[in-house]
Amino acid sequence: MKIIPRKGKRISVLADSNKVVEEIRQRINIVDVIKDVVSLNKKGKNHLGLCPFHTEKTPSFNVNEEKGFFYCFGCQESGDVFTFLMKYNNNSFYETLLDLGKRVGVEVKSSYQKDHEDQYYFLIDIYKEAARIFQDTLIRSKLGSPGLHYLSKRYINDNSLNKFMLGYAPEEWTHLHHHLSQANYSIESQIKSELVKSKNKNYYDNFRHRVIFPIVDESHRIVAFGGRVLDDSQPKYLNSPENYYFKKREILYGLNLAKQAIKDEGKAIIVEGYFDVIMAHQMGIENVVAPLGTGLTQRHIQKLKRYTDKMVLVFDGDPAGEKAMIRGLTHTLKADIETLVVTLSDGMDPCDYLLNNGSESFIEMVNQAKPALDYRIEWGYHQMPDGNDFHKRQYLNDLYSFLNALDSEVQKEEGLKKAAILLKISDRGIQKDYMNFLNKGRSKKVVQKEPTDSNTPDPKLSPKAITERYLIFTLLNHLEFFLNYKNRILSMGLEDSFSQQLFNTMTDVFSEKEKLGVQDLHLILEVLDEEDKALVSQELLDGKYQAEPIQQIQDCFKRLKLHEIRPEQVSISRKITEAQRENTVDLDELLEERQFLANEENKLKQREKATWKD
Structure with missing residues (x-):
């Protein structure tokens, strides 16, 4: 049996390699590069367009020229100019570096391929x-x-x-x-x-x-x-945890072995686990792949579309398997790829089915797969405990939300017609009910939007944690001030765990830097995991951090001082009450301390910015 051969020593990086990347990064304009493939319109400090990484009708793809990065609010893709071209062209970092080097006149030595990564x-x-x-x-x-x-x-x-x-x-x-x-x-x-x-x-x-x-x-x-x-x-x-090469929402298990068979067969079969893929290949069905515990994502579908325009979903025949399939259906139906669904018996997975019934039966079952839209509509219908009006309303509201997320008006109309047949109601009646549902949703959105502004805090966070996040995000938006305030933050510590972790990351990444600027922002984005990077990217696009950054930073420190003073005031007031009741000699001293804290609070409030709200 063949064993993986042992390779030689690891590669070491040359000091000049990072200089090449930084030289290209400083010369390149991310907006000019992305404009080659995406139509962008300027909106404030950002440029907005339709995302090239998922299907959408309303633009949610943002590019910030000054900071040199992009972020999509729809699919959460983000990164710098290198990341964009690697994802868009499916190229390696080195290939992307060569292309950008030619574009801006920076020579990339052939040796760089070996040592840049x-x-x-x-x-x-x-x-x-x-x-x-x-x-x-x-x-x-x-x-x-x-x-x-x-x-x-x-x-x-x-x-x-x-x-x-x-x-x-x-x-x-x-x-x-x-x-x-x-x-x-x-x-x-x-x-x-x-x-x-x-x-x-x-x-x-x-x-x-x-x-x-x-x-x-x-x-x-x-x-x-x-x-x-x-x-x-x-x-x-x-x-393994995610890393530079491994992103769960992008990798499909077995795709390296299945891609040629997917092309040859004209379809990809999506299963749920490692053993499902292995057993299918073992039995001669090689166009089979599986996501890695995430459900099917837009990035998975985008990868598969390079090889086919047809997918068959065969997930486990248990409630968890059904839910995994349902989660992926919105993505597949929006992605302009024909999607079919196979339902297995309760408790059976594709590996079990293959072992019990053989490959021919499995292939026949796949060939008789049901269209995804039909499956989704029927699945919801069969979840109803009975057909009373209350459960019908629940089913319809769920169905309407699902259909409203689709881009295709044809799919929406087909879905409504199929549901009308199941519920034995008229096409006209369900169309009218659907429009009423949409109108109610729009009116709710309008009501919710009126009191909202960009400085509205997260209700789950304490006032102090909100201030800490504002401080760290302001410094992240204005890295040129980070080193000035780093020691002050180190000395006081942060209550909010996310703020503390982000601050620690910034401190570690910039530990050897004597001067910082917007050109260093990518160093932070490169080390964050996908979830944190998405949150940070949103804040980097928010205009509220841009005006008067020094004043905003100072106001944050004042606000944090207020959060320290108020618990002290409560404690002093309690001690005064006890001293008055017991007629102790400490009363005058406590009253002086309370007045001192009140004076400090008033001084801070006089300088407090109008944007902060209690």
């Missing part, structure tokens, strides 16, 4: 070695016998073990750590890769007593791992 490329290198160790353990070591026994019970044959590079992480705490160290991988790279964890100066493996599934991208690079326990303990599945 060192800060990320070590992941590809160490993951490849880890996969070799996991597979070697499964196949050649006695330690791998529990994994082999489990896979044998799941009817996975030797060819599939090799094809999908399956491995095993034994119960030992330091098995992988020991082997990686022997292969000259530093402890720093082991920890950064999240393959090894550290606690109290002790190191231990992240994956233990699990069958290992290497996760491979379209370029055949191992970018992450999935691990499944051999019993029913939790968590059943464990995935």
Whole structure:
């Protein structure tokens, strides 16, 4: 059986490499680049257009020329000019660098391809070695016998073990750590890769007593791992954290092996799990892929559209599987890709079905799949406990919300007609009811919008936490002031955990910087996870942070001081009440302290900005 070969030493980065990137970044205008493929209109400090990464009718794609980044409020895609072209053209970083270098007259040396990605490329290198160790353990070591026994019970044959590079992480705490160290991988790279964890100066493996599934991208690079326990303990599945190469909402398991078959068969079959994909391939059905625990996303669909214009969804026949399928239907119906749905028996997954019924029956079932719109309408109908008016109204409201999210008027009309047939009501009646639903929704939106402004705080946050976020986001929008106020924030600390984490990230990333500016913003965005990057990107596009930044920062500090004074005032008032009741000698001193705090509060309030509200 073929084992993944061991490769040589890691690549080291040249000091000049980052200078090339920064030179191009400073010369390039992100708006000019994106305008080549997206029609943009200036709106305030931003440029607005239809997002190229998902289907939409109302523009939600924003580009900020000054800060050099883009963000879509519809699909949450974000990044700088390099990220945009890599996603849009499906190019590597090096290919993108060459294109932009030619555009602005910066020479990119051929050696750069080898050393520009060192800060990320070590992941590809160490993951490849880890996969070799996991597979070697499964196949050649006695330690791998529990994994082999489990896979044998799941009817996975030797060819599939090799094809999908399956491995095993034994119960030992330091098995992988020991082997990686022997292969000259530093402890720093082991920890950064999240393959090894550290606690109290002790190191231990992240994956233990699990069958290992290497996760491979379209370029055949191992970018992450999935691990499944051999019993029913939790968590059943464990995935590597997201990294530069691995984004769950973009990667499809098995696509590297399935893409040619998808082209040949004219359709992609989407299943739910690792074993579903492996068993389908094992039985000769190779146009099968699976998302990695996220449900089907717009990025998944965009990738599949490179190979086909038809998808068949075959998820597990249990409530969780149905919900996963329902979540993905809005994306597929909006993406202009023919989508069909297969419903399995209760409790059965595609792997079970293939083992019990064989590949021919599975293919026949796929060929008889139901259109996604029909499935969605019928699914909601069958969720009704009975046909009384209350449950009908619930069903219709849910259906109307779903249809309203679609872009196609034809799909909306078809959906209403199908629902009318199920409910035995007239087309005219359901059309009128749908319009009433939309009109009510619009009137509610108008009522909600009137009292809202851009400075309205999140009701879940305390007043102090709101102020802290405003302070950190103001500094992020004006990095040139960050170093001036860093030590002051360090000395006082932050109550809001998100603000503290973002501040810590900024402090770490800029630790060696003597001067900061908008050109350094990308350094923060590059290290944030997708969720945090989406939140930060929204705040970077918000105009409320732009006017008089120094005054806003100073007002934030004053506001935070007020939040400190008020608890002290409450405490002093309580002590005064006790002193008056007990006639103690402390009363005069307490009254003086209360007056001092009141004077301090009044001074701060006089300088307080009108935009802040109690």
